[in-house]
Amino acid sequence: VGRNQALEHWPQEVDKKPVLGERQKQIISLAENALGDFEWKYGVRAPAPSVYYLTEERWKGLMKYCPGNEENSGFFDVDNNCIFIRLTKKHQNNLDLIDFLDTNLHERLHQQAFRAVQAWGEGLDLVREGLDTVNVRKGKRYFSDFDEGIISYFSGRMTENVVDTNKFLFKKELERDQLRRGSFSGDLEEAIFRMKKNDFAYRFSVDVIRKLIKSLSYLRGGRPQDVEEIEKIFINAEFKGNLLDLGKEVAKLYGKGGLRVLAHLNEKNSGLVQGFLRAKGLATQRRYAEKILPPEEFERYKKLMVESGEEVESEIDQKSWRHKYNTGEHGTKDYRQKNIDDRRFSRL
Known part of the structure; x- marks a missing residue:
């Protein structure tokens, strides 16, 4: 059962x-x-x-x-x-009440996630919950742990905000556990109450989601409003079914095959996925993708990259524009954004 x-x-x-x-x-x-x-x-x-x-x-x-x-x-x-x-x-x-709060929020967010059904045989099959997707014909499942990471990330953020504005209710727990204060992404946000990494469900998935949101928001300038815009794209994918915009956003840094790699995130390969997200260059990304994806999926990944023109860009060229963007070389964000637009966005 x-x-x-x-x-x-x-x-x-x-x-x-x-x-x-x-x-x-x-x-x-x-x-x-x-x-x-x-x-x-x-x-x-x-x-x-x-x-x-x-x-x-x-x-x-x-x-x-x-x-x-x-x-x-x-x-x-x-x-x-x-x-x-x-x-x-x-x-x-009246102990572990922060955990009690987070559990309530976590499960309610699962309940609010987007759902889709598919006719199969004589009945209907649930083929998508949030981003968690099932291919009924092949009997394969995608985005399961990635989906849990999104839910845990947002339930964690909501938990932190509730605790931060109601510290009197959680005073004993805060004093006992000495939970860390600070912002999840460096100087992107005002420092408020934050849970420790171990307090998050699906910690390995949350680490990937955080890294991805941080990287994509930096691509837009790294301001608090940029973080919020990226978070909204994740929310629209999880709760409204708009996976297309998330795929386009991921493709800006990781190519059209990037989302396929993230779909295979699990606890065993989470370190490799982190390496894929940190990789500075398409060739390095490809090496990580080959380790993460099953052979048939890796062939599809390569095909997507070739069709979008990603494979023709050299490692040196890739490192060059990343260096200019990350260091601020040659001036303003507008220049860096145009540089990225010229090299990558036009092929989406």
Whole structure:
């Protein structure tokens, strides 16, 4: 039984709602307000889900029908539009409440993600949730961990903002854990409360998303508004289904085959994907892509790069314009932007 049939196979247990304390209720209310602001700002809409908070004992019972989720803090049942949150003993004792907040936000963002179905045989198959995509004919899945990285990145940002504006509610946790303060991307943002890397779910995926957002925003000038513009492109891809604009943005630095490489991100190859994102030159990117992609996917990657004219650009030429952009050589951002436009954007 898959996790999406959890409610169907165990309704008598999930209906037994545990008593939530006042602090848990406050945090749930703050999460709802943060989600409301997110929905209003970005025009994201989804039917309100049913949310169930399960004690450790009931969570273990539910896991009999959802193997593989035992250690998770929560999950979203797409078939029934239900969210299950694991209410740990620490949560009940008013501990780890930042984690409790992040879990609520994380699962609600999953619930709001874009979805698409495809006719297959006599029924319909869910082929896309956010960026997580399934090729039904080939039985392959793409963007699964990349999608989790996007959700974790934005739920983490929302968690940080909620904590930053409600420190009185999390005072004991902040003092005990001494969570790091600082901005995620150097001087791009005003320094506010930030979680430690280990506090993020899917940390390896979040690291990739952060690096990608940072690189793409620097390409536009590296200002706070540039970061926000890039984040909006990710949001439109995750919650509105607009993968095309994200692909175009990624192609500006990594070619038309760049998004295909990111689609294969997983925990084992995350170091290679980081190397791909750091690579200064198409030849180096290609070497990383060959290590990341299965052989047939690498052939498609090469074909995309050749069709878009990326392969004809030399390593020296590539390093030259990157050096000029990164160092500010030859003056203003306008010059650097025009230089990049001339060399790369015209081939998209």
